[in-house]
Amino acid sequence: MNMKIVFVLALAVSAYALPSAEESFTEEVSPAVELLSASEAEAIHQEAEETLKTEGSDKCKDLADATEQEVKDNVKAEQAVLDKIEKGANCPESGQQAVQEAQNSLDAAEDKSKKADAAYSTALTKPVNFGVHAFNSLTKGDCNVFYNSNQYKNAEVDVKAKKDAKTAAAGAVTQAKKALEDAKAAAVVAVRDCRCNTWKTHQAALAAANAKVASSNTKAWTKAAHLKCVLDGKTTNSCTVPALPTVKATTLATGVTAGTCSSWEGVAQCSNAQVIGAQKNWQLIDVQRSSGNAAWNAGCFMRNEATAGSEWRLDTHWDPHGSGKGGNVHAMWGYYPGADIKDASKANSCKKANQCHYYPSLEFSFYCHATNNHPYAYEKGSAHHLTACNCGGEAHTRIEITSDGTVKYYMSSNHHGWKLCRTSNKKATKFPYVIDESLYGSYCRLDLTLKKKVGGSWVDDKP
Secondary structure, rough: OOOOOOEEEOOOOOOHOOOOOOOOOOOOOOOOOOOOOHHHHHHHHHHHHHHHHHHHHHHHHHHHHHHHHHHHHHHHHHHHHHHHOOOOHHHHOOHHHHHHHHHHHHHHHHHHHHHHHHHHHHHHHHOOOOOOHHHHEEEEEEHHHHOOOOOHHHHHHHHHHHHHHHHHHHHHHHEEEHHHHHHHHHHHHHHHHHHHHHHHHHHHHHHHHHHHHHHHHHHHHHHHHHHHHHOOOOOOOOOOOEEEOOOOOOOOOOOOOOHHHHHOOOOEEEEEEEEEOOOOOOEEEEEOOOOOOOOOOEEEOOOOOOOOOOOOOEEEEEOOOOOOOOOOOOOEEEEEHHHOOOOOOOOOOOOOOOOOOOOOOOOOOEEEEEEEEEEEEOOOOEEEEOOOOOOOEEEEEEEEEOOOOOEEEEEEEEOOOOOOEEEEEEOOOOOOOOOEEEEOOOEEEEEEEEEEOOEEEEEEOOO
């Protein structure tokens, strides 16, 4: 029998709870659930018809209502479990104890430094009593009798000690200030990680809850609907099964969004450039300048990041004529320290005017230009000529970060095989790294993929 069955399982987060398209991840947050087959639906409808015959319309209706309510109660129970999961309200406190301790240490160091300064000043101005000397023990122009006296030597030792204490105290203040800066930076990361982990926990729990609801209640919900259809005299063909009730996303604390899993949250993904095609937010992005020219101010951040504790590889296809046009095709691509993006104290931070996607911000990057075959590695604006490699008309590159932070540059140009171009004398330590590029010209095109080593194999990373 050719049956018409409408059955929708709403497993995704409700629309009002989703982040904007600019912030959303592109991977599915809910597992796919197979709908009932036509034969299963037909069997359920026949069972409903038998129930009506044997039990009568009243009992049939009661059974339909009870079955439907049971499913709703099951969903309500799953909703209650999800609603009890920590929502991230305490995330802003992450790292704050360390910040306060660092501030206390700085306050103590500054107080000690002030006292050391005052003690040094006092020692410098303290009178030295040389005592009484017989006239015939003094020689005009010879002051050794004073400088060799215990009074002077004691004063000299005291001044030196006070000066050393002053210097040490000033050094302690400098160290304490640096420790406070580090604690604040770590706290920013800790807050972001807390919010990101909370978001991921809720997304996973939501998907699991709805998968459980679907697997446990689909047949019962369908049966309830077909019981009502039978009561209304509808055939299998004309019976419409309403959407299965679902667990809804819980309202999370302010700031807990999908965007918190990215270092560039709050900063536009692209500047003077666009991502071509559909792969906008995860491991493969195709970037092309969309406006402006002749400036290092175009590019797009990739959603996912290279985090500490893993091995990473950025694979890139550089095609200076990918659009079929010529032009100024300077381009750089590589790893941008995530903590630097929104740090206004950094010279090349995105917080500074026109500093987004600016090549000196990249800590490890490749550079190719169509009219200069030899590539460069640029590390925070410092150029290293890669004479062993050749960009050619187009090139495939890899920037690999090993487990100990070693950074290696590889290239395959014009499909002539891979070659190690450089092993950096710097190590990657500023995790997480955001994938970024800096485009100077009009038409240069880059395809970038971030890969992670899992079980000895390189696999595409998803955020």
